[in-house]
Amino acid sequence: MNIENYEVPVSIVEAVQSLQHGDATILAGGTDLTPQTTSGAKEFLRTLINIQHIEEMRGISVDDGRYRIGGLTTVTDILESALLAAEVPVLVDAADHFASSQIRNAASLAGNICNASPAGDMIIPLLLLDAEVELAGWIDGTLSMRSIALIDFFTGPGKTAMQGNELLTSIVFAAPVEGFRAEFLKSGPRPALEISMVSMGVAAVQKEGVLSNVRVAIGAVAPTPIRARATEAVLEGQLLDESLVDEAAAAAGREVSPIDDVRASAWYRSHLTGVYIRRLLNVVGN
């Protein structure tokens, strides 16, 4: 459809007012939107809303043990954040495996989440952190906010629990507990600029060989990024030894439902799942 209006809100309130009829396309960094609209995979709606000027949606902060990352924060911002590097390095690590310098400079965190690709790389570490997303809407003439767990946000490839009149304003998560170690791995001989065939994060607290707070998140092996709950259950509270690693790998293998596509076969995705969980447990458990 032809775009009839172009709007540039400078606040969340302005943005959700423009969005209220649900007949608008949100533009952030455009790194997904441009290729998708050019190829015809996605159509523009009546109004194009450029949210890039909403300053309150940028930045990384921590307040009373809760981290908040503004939706417009770019992947470069995350990569270069001294705070995150010190406190939540897994996010920085995932950012380092993300696309290229030019894309990272444009790509927003909210865009990566809202695009809802099963292979979205920033989603994996956020799932390890039990992150929530905050959604803003305009209901009955006022700003209305709700938040939902990131894991519940994804309903299918490219599909989310967000309404057409909502805006993802920020991502929040609690500071990791003492001793929490989270690690990320992504497939591909290239360091970045590669769509994940499999990406995986594993996190846990390890004390005298026993794992607690175990979280396993896997990308590109199911219609959405997943938390591998059964695998987590296998590991939780257990002494990490070789047989437990084998068990976890077997459990993870059962939890993924990969497909064959042009990038990899289902077999290879399953295989990588096994390789990665072993490697990640090796690191996290040490």
Place this chain on the structure above:
Amino acid sequence: MSLEIEIKFSLNGRQTRLKVSPTMTTLAMLREKLDLTGGKLACGEGECGACTVLVDGHTINSCLMFAVDCDGRELQTIEGLATDAGLEIVQQAFVDHGAIQCGYCMPGMIMQARYLLDHNPDKGRKMTRDDIARGLEGNVCRCSGYTKVVDAVAAVVLEESPS
């Protein structure tokens, strides 16, 4: 009549004002409306970097950026890099080190190299060849095999770093 938006921005240091359709890319605007053909359309998908320009000091793939989003920003293209005094130091290094063959990728590659040099995330440390290669990972070159590109940037690292 389809919608046209008036935008104003700084282009290579000059204020520019023009009207663009909301779906036009920055690359198309530069090439078709402003006759700045240095940046190339080589993929249109963010995969090759041939269209790289600096926006507010950060490189982006101009094939992915909406032209309307240039409003109020500062753009620098390859055409704005050289001065009356001659080639900019990175451009000269690319020439001297034989990095340029067909040259099609080079306006984008050089913009990214300039950004990388100005934006070494690890400021205290001189960039290594591996750092340089990683910094250029979004720029495809089919001719050079990258070695001379990295040579050129490494030479500028030495030249520009205070000894």
Place this chain on the structure above:
Amino acid sequence: MSAAMEKSLAKKTVIGTRVPKPDAPDKATGRTRYINDMVLPRMLVGKILHTDRVHAKIISIDTRAAKALPGVHAVLTGDDIPELRFGPTRDNFPLKSKKVRCIRDEVAAVAAESEEIADQAIALIKVEYKDLKPVFSASEALSKGAPVVHEDHPDNRSLYYEFSHGDIAAAEAASDIVVEHEFEVPYVTHCCMGPSCVLADFDTTGKLTIYSQTQYPYNYKMDLAPALGIHPGDIRVIQPPVGGAFGSKLDVYPFEPICALLAKATRRPVKLTFSREEEFINSPTRQPVEFRIRSGVNKDGSLTFRSVDALLNNGAYTSWGPTTPVIQMRTFTGHFRVPAVEYKGLAAYTNNVYAGSFRGYGNVQATFVTASVMDMLAEEVGMDPIAFRLKNAQKSGEVTPQGSILDDCRLGDCIEIAAGKTDFLSKHAANIKNRDVPGTRKYGIGIATSIHNAGGAKIHKSDGCGTILKLDDYARATLITGASEIGQGIDAVLSQIVMEELGIPFADITIVNNDSALGPWDVGVHASRTTFIAGNSALRAARAARKQVLDAAAKQSNVTAEQLDLREGHVVQADNGVAIIKLDRLLRQMHFGEDHELVMVTDYYEPNSEPEDRNHVGNLSASWAHGAYVAEVEVDTGTGEVKVLKITAVQDVGRVINRLGIEGQMEGGISVSLGYALSEQLQMEDGKVLNPSFRDYKVPTAPETPEIELHFVESDCKEGPMGAKGIAELPAIIPAPAIANAVYNAIGVRFFAPPLTPEKVARALHQASFQ
């Protein structure tokens, strides 16, 4: 003689120095106007409707809605033009009117005022098809009752090549060890960064000016004319700067005549440009081949015979791909001393896309096979990979069964240097030991070698190049050459040759080589030939100009021309360098003095090579070069990822002219071969291309680029300009099998089909673990 003239100028050579390309500054600043950047007044945009079928009868094409769209100036289908055949075997048509044979097929084209309108018009064209049974594999295409791709080739057989030397059966019977292997090499594509583009413009008298990316402007006219039904003489080819070529522009492809037909129909300039997706689907590929190779060796390590069957998937039409056996065969029959050799290569029509020429021209495929087999044979006889190769390497003076004269053969030297520089044998042995040590990181080292034509290739009746060289009144030189510049740097090489002979600075030389109306004939930039052939022609022209100048100077100064030299813009005494006269002054005296002499020379150089006879025998190239490359890799046995750590390339180059340029050719070629080894494959399924984007077709990027160490062997080729050989293809040929051999060294698994993707390696390791 004035005091200023008494300075002494020492002889300095520029040969072997590092000279930046003259066009580099404009390319670095974005000033260069590539063909893709060109706009002519009143220019229209051309666009092609490609079919979405792979084999179908065209029932009808409805263009009414497209024609009615405002801003559309022409809509053409095959019915609007006479049935014009073109291509090396005349089996292709600009627009297909009766049936489509592959996914590329062009069924209609539009010329419109803008890209958007052209796109809309294309979307409005309705084509009705009746699908026909397709055939995709070459072997199926040759079986009885297979669907017929071209009615005039009911057996689907396209081109066939055969060569045999010696008694294969007897050699086989007498061999201690005989092995047979099958290889399959994939579809890969050039990925020129500048997408395909052409701009056609007819003048009022019906003459065509075509702005083209072509690599062979002179024969291009001959090949384009039949597709347009006009006289080749009425075509002028202008070659603006291009974004890469690598062999992809050595033929006429349908978009070019289509663009010209649109220009003719609209009487306006029309420009047609591929999107990246169109580029992946519609531009030529490297020739995919299935090989069966039988080889024999005796226990002492001497090769006894080699017999090769090559089955080429021709695709739907014939471009240069199916002719690559001509070069491929030379490697199978002539690389290493093999007493009995035979090669059969058959191309079968299918409903796949079709291949053209691509840097390495058939030898990429042959070298992957021979270099892998050499490693396997060495293991069979229990020799190390170096000793086994050295034992079978030819020596200078040997002639291969097909008649390649190896008069300055440095194969042995290349192998020895490569092994020495890399500490090959100790690493090789250590890596084998390390295979069984626990851990997922395995290291490997591998070597590969090959031979390639290094002095052109006489595949046409002439392999020549012409030059016009003139000096003006200010001692500025203009060199008009037939040789095309596609980024490879012939402009710098020819400038150096002129500098060397005429003693004038680089900045005072202009190379003109972009207009077929100005340039003298050249066969094209291919076959690693341009430094050799155009270089020789430029050298001869420069020497003739030099002679003319020195003769005139000698006449004035009562010495012989032999006693004089040209240095730094002066005529000097050769023995002591004392300047006699400034060159520009002398030129003006020649020009405006009594003799009215203008320095303006022409040359046409034809190399002393021979076309092959009917049996494929003849010294096809004026020179041959060998190279030996070593790859060192790290293999992750969990993920299957192969990382190339280092390539050490030892290359016979004859002589280095432009060190910067030759290093660039080597490094760029190695990068292309790295992609062939590890990541590049155009995935074809039922005739369709599944990965037409850089997202899913992975060309190497900077971080994957290994350390590269280059060693040049300077054999000083007798026939080459300044002793140089042409080598631009070998670096794109040899690394891939060196990498595959290194992977074998690391993990003990042999790969018979590149690319060695992580998945393929992981799968092979997984399977091996169950054996």
